[in-house]
Amino acid sequence: MLFNQLVPPTNRLLDFLPISDYRRLILKCESVEQMPNDVLNNAGDKILHVYFPTQCIISLMKHIDVDKGLEVGMIGNEGMLGSTLLLGVDTSPFTAVIQQAGITLRMPTKTFTYELEQSVVFQKLIKRYAKVLFSQLVQNAACTRFHVVESRLARLLLMIRDRSQSQCFHITQETLAQKLGVRRVGVTKAACTLQHKMLISYSRGDIVIQDNAGLEALSCSCYQTDNETYSRIFHG
Amino acid sequence: MLFNQLVPPTNRLLDFLPISDYRRLILKCESVEQMPNDVLNNAGDKILHVYFPTQCIISLMKHIDVDKGLEVGMIGNEGMLGSTLLLGVDTSPFTAVIQQAGITLRMPTKTFTYELEQSVVFQKLIKRYAKVLFSQLVQNAACTRFHVVESRLARLLLMIRDRSQSQCFHITQETLAQKLGVRRVGVTKAACTLQHKMLISYSRGDIVIQDNAGLEALSCSCYQTDNETYSRIFHG
DNA sequence: ATTTTTACGTACGCTAACGTACAGACATAT
DNA sequence: ATATGTCTGTACGTTAGCGTACGTAAAAAT
Secondary structure, eight states: OHHHHHSOSOOHHHHTSOHHHHHHHHHTOEEEEEOTTOEEEOTTSBOOEEEEESSOEEEEEEEEETTEEEEEEEEOTTSOBOGGGGGTOOBOSSEEEEEEOEEEEEEEHHHHHHHHHHOHHHHHHHHHHHHHHHHHHHHHHHHHHHSOHHHHHHHHHHHHHHHHTSSEEEOOHHHHHHHHTSOHHHHHHHHHHHHHTTSEEEETTEEEEOOHHHHHHHSOTHHHHHHHHHHHHHHO | OHHHHHSOSOOTTGGGSOHHHHHHHHHTOEEEEEOTTOEEEOTTSBOOEEEEESSOEEEEEEEEETTEEEEEEEEOTTSOBOGGGGGTOOBOSSEEEEEEOEEEEEEEHHHHHHHHHHOHHHHHHHHHHHHHHHHHHHHHHHHHHHSOHHHHHHHHHHHHHHHHTSSEEEOOHHHHHHHHTSOHHHHHHHHHHHHHTTSEEEETTEEEEOOHHHHHHHSOTHHHHHHHHHHHHHHO
């Protein structure tokens, strides 16, 4: 977990902005320390704030029945929560939960929508990220349908690695199971396989990724696809 | 199939517009007759036109491997294809295929984005629909994960009914299977059950819905949820 | 030091859906 | 009239994941 403290507390999405915009916007944000399982937005509720994560991770969950839920998106410091406000509707289609503790930069919805109107460059940036999120969603829907738990778990771990910018992080099998929409036992089985293959080590929620290349090889192509989509939209 | 000809060839999304906007926009559209399996957009390709269906239905497909695909959205005359252009990226994250033949109103991408900038009311309308599509996507992802084929098939048939505005329509089990992301045999089994329950009748692709209430009762709650979302965003 | 809670591992019968193969019924083309 | 292709129904062994239950070990609380 020490790694996290080496990561500068910035949001890479905001970092794309010209310095003048950056400074103005950052001043309108409040720095908030978030704890795991904090709910930032319930599905259907009004969106009061948008959030730019720095070292923390936000999980977008869709619950369809009691105890039946699925993670439909994950937001680290490469993105933001609330980009759907672009579409002029201020209710959220999913529940946003803090997965990894850390600082978020929080901005009131009103300020956000005001700034979107003011700054074309800001609006363009957020639009791009919304597109990334949209694509991620589509990819994840198909992935969930067709790929086996083992590959999906591998992909999920890689996504957490990227967003926590560390080879080690804390997450229980129960939580992983909720994200994947499978039983906890299903995660145990898959995680044991990964462990036997020396790709990860795992003890009471403390995960260390031992073999990045191996894990990527075992994960489904969706991991790669998501990354390429991000690059294409932001850099090319 | 006769029913279809009784449906006036309009697009209900455009119908929301004030008459002046409506007239201007409709003049910039070309009326195009579409045939089943026409591909309007391949995933990843540039979007050259947007489409407002009148009586026809457009299916949004995400393919993840050869022969592994899933329908992630369905567009009838309540919506449009191309709303993601709002986000300023002109590539499509999914493949758009004609499912039911009919007339679409086609507009070049350039015209569409120009009009979005010109007309605030038009932009608001399209934003709302984009939000509907987004919500539909999220709902469908979770539905696909948790609900059984029989319920999902029932829901799919109801969605087609609503969009074709008819109790009878033509679609083969093979096509239904592709949408649901299951084997054709899986659809056969589910369809037989529906038939034995006297909810539908089915012969070589010709489907007649016999019992609307019964079919809705057997379908998963996602059908109702989608409809409520649409109502809330457009009328609530 | 003892109890309680949290997290993980294993086990077992069950079910939905898979992959594949084949046959019959109907439609269309020759 | 015959052949070919399309669509649907059935059948069978296989498998991934489910639901549930129980045991164990570490951590935390008493």
